Amino acid sequence: MTLDERLDRLARGAGAAREIGLEEVAAEADVVVRRARERAGFPGATYVLALAGGTGVGKSSLLNALAGRTVSAVRAVRPTTDEPIAWVAEDRRDELRPLMEWLEVRHIAGHADASLGGVAILDLPDVDSVRTEHRSRVDALLPRIDAVAWVVDPEKYDDERLHAYLRSLASHAPRMRFVLNKADRLSGGQREELAADLRRRLSAAGIESPRVSVVSAARGDGIDAFRAQLASEADAKGLVIDKLATDARQASLALGHAVGVDIGATVLPLLSPEARASATRSAVEGALAVMDPPGVARQVQAAVLARARHTGGSLLGRVVALLLWMTGQQRRSADPTGYLRDWRRRGSLGRAVNPVHVALVEASGRLPAGSRAPILRSMGTDETEAAVTQALDRVARDTTADLRVPGSILWPVIGAVQLVVGAVFAFAVAWYVTLFVSGGAVAVATVELPALGPVPLPLVLLAGSIVVSAILGLILSAHAGWIGRRLGNRLAARVGAEVADAVERAGMAGLDRVEAARRTIGGMT
Ligand SMILES: Nc1nc2c(ncn2[C@@H]2O[C@H](COP(=O)(O)OP(=O)(O)OP(=O)(O)O)[C@@H](O)[C@H]2O)c(=O)[nH]1
Ligand SMILES: [Mg+2]
Structure with a gap:
């Protein structure tokens, strides 16, 4: 089934739910339909990957390490990043402008790294700081993002808020990566141990065989390997479609749950x-x-x-x-x-x-x-x-x-x-x-x-x-x-x-x- 067909069906499902008084879940499904149609309507074959995580884990540092220069400010005051910053291939900057406007990302930096042409990387504000507007900003932005690299550090890899996010987003696991940063603070054995523990926790949150990279943004360890992994995502368009189809599927399941039916199964009448x-x-x-x-x-x-x-x-x-x-x-x-x-x-x-x-x-x-x-x-x-x-x-x-x-x-x-x-x-x-x-x-x-x-x-x-x-x-x-x-x-x-x-x-x-x-x-x- 094409994405369009899937979205049309979801829209019909939302209409049906609205007619029987389920306004809230119908409105949520409508939001998904509208968002997906808008996202699928942007031209080009670039997917958007956000660097997300708690304050101070090194999201901005990781972006700078990938860029080889300062794209996003890194300071000692926490939190540092207030506004999302996009890092995109220079030759796709114009093509991506409408998409960035839709994402309400105002700061865009360009690069000439041909291997990362298919991905627009966003450095996001933190999800856990005292600045609650950061959190709401990320919450509003995440549903529009195609893929996420969750950045953790040895102190915050076990953060409950992060895991709550992950549980709610488990259906998007195929488009999630995990970066354990600040590896320079760990011995070789500790790296292995923390990475294994992180994998275990991720599996427990419903994320099967999570992709974990261990890096040091400060020293550059693992950065090239991480870049190579990002570059290996060949089918950016396919990734976007999969993401939108997953959203549609989740919204369908929510509608199904609200009316007590399993999607795709025979619908038994409420009254025999x-x-x-x-x-x-x-x-x-x-x-x-x-x-x-x-x-x-x-x-x-x-x-x-x-x-x-x-x-x-x-x-x-x-x-x-x-x-x-x-x-x-x-x-x-x-x-x-x-x-x-x-x-x-x-x-x-x-x-x-x-x-x-x-x-x-x-x-x-x-x-x-x-x-x-x-x-x-x-x-x-x-x-x-x-x-x-x-x-x-x-x-x-x-x-x-x-x-x-x-x-x-x-x-x-x-x-x-x-x-x-x-x-x-x-x-x-x-x-x-x-x-x-x-x-x-x-x-x-x-x-x-x-x-x-x-x-x-x-x-x-x-x-x-x-x-x-x-x-x-x-x-x-x-x-x-x-x-x-x-x-x-x-x-x-x-x-x-x-x-x-x-x-x-x-x-x-x-x-x-x-x-x-x-x-x-x-x-x-
Ligand atoms: N030792 C070590 N320190 C790092 C590393 N990466 C970042 N840092 C430090 O961690 C602190 C936070 O880095 P940022 O990149 O600003 O972190 P952030 O996740 O962007 O933080 P917010 O913008 O507040 O959300 C800075 O003092 C960095 O120098 C690393 O690999 N090793
Ligand atoms: Mg930052």
């Missing part, structure tokens, strides 16, 4: 499809408990019955209907529209919304602690309740529109039959009254019934009219119940579809954005 489906199911159940389709079905049944009684009711049924209407009972128990409209009174939406919240919180639990809060915020969990509320209002409205309590052509027929039955009943009652008044003087016809034998006709008419009326009442009631249940089922199906849709759209949309961002970041490689 099963857990997601189960959260949606629970949300629907919670919404159904509030919407109460069986309750609505009962209301519909009562309303249908009330209406049916007007046209198809028995005498008794009509009396009951009148009583219910007068006591207001009908308005309470046979008012499906009102019952639907007032769904909010039947409980909070917590039961519908909480399962979604719980699932999202559980999903975010798979993220590193530092990213949880901003990512959860970006998921917009608060929108779920509003979306479910809207969905239920819509369902209530649509269902109300369906609620025209249906009439049936059967009802007038049943009504007519009921009237006839009522008349038969009244006739039978009158007959009995007549019998009673006549004191048994009127002969009564009998009907031969199986198993019962002869039964008086008025009794047959009386009982028959009651039974037929009751059967007709039952048929009406069953019909009304069927209508109520059909509407209740339709309502339940609507609640199921609409709430599941609201949960997917509002509740899970944020999670989907997060998952998409994680896939983008995980695919950066």
Whole structure:
């Protein structure tokens, strides 16, 4: 993959991280992208090597020794070097000027050493003096530098600050060198010993097979060998590209870490499809408990019955209907529209919304602690309740529109039959009254019934009219119940579809954005 492609991917990864609330790590990645594009845009094949280290270790002296003249002042007062000084091949000075301006290096000295044409050497201020601005200056400059020679002396080779730097820069180890200066103060054995100890410590800091030079800037020992090593870096451009690619890679890893994915590996979802489906199911159940389709079905049944009684009711049924209407009972128990409209009174939406919240919180639990809060915020969990509320209002409205309590052509027929039955009943009652008044003087016809034998006709008419009326009442009631249940089922199906849709759209949309961002970041490689 070319550097450009790598940087484009990193920029996309940073955009994805920003969209899910990870502003800080996204901004850091953007800085890397911008810095790398700027660095790669400078012409020429020269890499920048900085001499870095604590005050007084001999960075300036080392540069002077390489130059064979005083390029950077060396004094007894500490710290000495306040501003970075560049030492570049004279014939590349003009070409390097924009790069030096970018590095904010104002002092440039030239040399005619052809073997060091491919490297611009910077003498930096110290990283450990009382002058804190030196440190911040170096901190700001180091990320823009292509390679570093860390200079230590027998006193400071073990400096903790240096090692802290090294640990953070371990990924750049291939572009780091180490110079143990002031070797003139050491015996041959001590040199070996210190150099070996330094190597050991560097390995411990994560720098495999470190390149260590032992020199004396004052006496010139090891300087030619060090110069030869610098000159042997054949591919300056390659070194720069490698450095920038490493920066990009590190920034990708940081993005990956922030969203809990390994770059290049398969990205496992934060919420399994099963857990997601189960959260949606629970949300629907919670919404159904509030919407109460069986309750609505009962209301519909009562309303249908009330209406049916007007046209198809028995005498008794009509009396009951009148009583219910007068006591207001009908308005309470046979008012499906009102019952639907007032769904909010039947409980909070917590039961519908909480399962979604719980699932999202559980999903975010798979993220590193530092990213949880901003990512959860970006998921917009608060929108779920509003979306479910809207969905239920819509369902209530649509269902109300369906609620025209249906009439049936059967009802007038049943009504007519009921009237006839009522008349038969009244006739039978009158007959009995007549019998009673006549004191048994009127002969009564009998009907031969199986198993019962002869039964008086008025009794047959009386009982028959009651039974037929009751059967007709039952048929009406069953019909009304069927209508109520059909509407209740339709309502339940609507609640199921609409709430599941609201949960997917509002509740899970944020999670989907997060998952998409994680896939983008995980695919950066
Ligand atoms: N004995 C000995 N002294 C050295 C050597 N190199 C440098 N010095 C002395 O160490 C002191 C510091 O040298 P500098 O080159 O100014 O050190 P520096 O790392 O540039 O220091 P700052 O600019 O303050 O960060 C000076 O007094 C040098 O003379 C060396 O190889 N041997
Ligand atoms: Mg100096």
